[in-house]
Amino acid sequence: MSENTERPPLPDHLSADPRSPHHVKEIFEHDVGILFNGKERTDVEEYCISEGWVRVPAGKTLDRKGQPLMIKLKGKVEAFYK
Known part of the structure; x- marks a missing residue:
């Protein structure tokens, strides 16, 4: 149960791409969920x-x-921890 207290707060702007300035490695050590509409x-x-x-990715287009x-x-x- 101590795992819940060690989670960093979710930022307003977050990116999964490690090259982005909005990427926070510590957050991705936990499962993050996104509610969209x-x-x-x-x-x-x-x-x-x-x-x-x-x-979001546009299909398989590169x-x-x-x-x-x-x-x-x-x-x-809305962002949340799973």
Whole structure:
């Protein structure tokens, strides 16, 4: 039960990409869930709660650097620990 007290607070803006300035390694040691418009999404790569958007991959499409092409979806965003 002490694990719950050691979890860092979830930031307003978080990215799963380690190259991003919004990536926080300590948070990804725990399972993070995202509710987008009331439904849980498992494919979210980046989110911002205050601006109300998430970035998700656009299918299997890749950009010219070989990274998944991302699209931004706007709506109500909530982050939580599973």
